[in-house]
């Protein structure tokens with residue numbers, strides 16, 4: 001990308017260009033119009049006055065009095081400022097307002113004269129070698145209905161041209177003033193426009209540099225205000241994600257350290273033991289294996305979560321056609337040994353329901369819900385998994401007759417590492433990650449999990465799955 005100019009320069013150039021174009025275009029049209037109008041008026045005057053002098057000349061033809069023809073023409077010139085030259089039918093100059101006429105005897109070839117001798121009065125504008133413009137006009141002179149000659153009239157256009165020049169100067173002055181106003185406006189406008197942008201850009205730099213508490217004061221136009229608010233929202237989200245990440249790393253380290261410390265505590269006495277008590281060895285080693293299993297399970301869960309987090313970035317999950325009842329029966333089948341071991345009955349009630357989804361995500365949701373139900377239900381209790389198919393969604397319920405969850409804990413149980421009863425959960429081998437995994441997998445399937453529970457009676461987890 002090539003380097004661009006600052007906003008104020010770009011705006012100034014645009015404003016000045018627009019103002020300049022509008023004024024020069026408009027000015028040019030105005031000048032042309034005024035010029036056309038002035039010339040038309042001048043032509044009217046020349047032809048009107050020409051008709052008068054033509055009449056005088058034809059009267060003179062009929063009854064030449066004491067006035068000579070040059071005197072008539074001289075007076076006309078004095079009265080009107082229009083110089084007349086009288087020519088005969090052969091285009092030869094006969095008389096002029098000057099006596100003796102410097103043109104006398106010359107053949108004049110003005111096209112207006114040719115038209116006048118053909119009976120038509122007309123005018124034309126020409127530029128003299130010195131640069132000044134002159135309007136020529138010619139009118140026929142009649143005698144007894146016949147064309148006897150024509151009068152060539154020339155009017156100086158200097159007054160018209162100087163009026164036009166004056167107008168041009170005024171327009172240029174106005175353009176200059178407009179240019180100054182345009183620059184001032186552009187500068188002011190650019191400042192109001194760019195100030196919030198500059199603030200945003202600085203804030204984005206600070207945020208990128210790791211100062212996650214950076215916020216901006218939204219300001220400027222509606223769009224910039226929106227942008228500022230979105231920036232603050234993004235900074236909030238980033239801050240929240242960062243806090244979650246830190247908390248997660250701290251919790252995960254803590255959880256991983258616990259079994260390691262336990263293993264050490266179990267192994268140490270064996271090292272210093274001098275009695276060689278085999279039973280003691282077996283007991284400690286069995287505990288060590290137990291702790292190893294726990295930490296292996298924890299690591300596996302952390303990996304599950306990491307995989308789900310990564311999946312969230314890939315929007316489309318690989319979907320396949322499955323029968324919900326078959327998929328659920330596989331999950332239940334896998335957990336039957338645990339249920340038997342804990343003396344809890346585990347049943348599935350699911351009619352065949354076809355769906356298209358990623359079956360591993362479904363297993364992650366229902367597997368964790370059923371495992372919890374079995375884990376938190378005392379011996380002799382029941383766990384039931386059921387499916388209610390619907391047009392738009394299927395509802396999968398996992399209900400148990402277990403110990404239930406106190407209401408104050410309900411809003412938190414889906415958080416990572418959250419356990420209602422830490423000590424008891426450790427005894428059951430809980431990691432506090434099962435429901436977090438279930439709810440992330442549910443979200444990836446486009447569904448949601450809700451829970452209702454009564455302490456001492458049991459809990460029902462409801463997974464609503466869009467079809």
Ligand code: ADP
Nearest residue numbers: 372373376413419420425430431432433434435
């Ligand atoms: P854990 O690995 O500890 O089971 P979870 O995230 O699966 O972690 O569950 C979080 C907490 O919610 C558990 O520690 C437990 O206290 C509570 N819980 C979850 N399911 C049930 C249930 N069916 N009955 C009672 N309590 C439950």
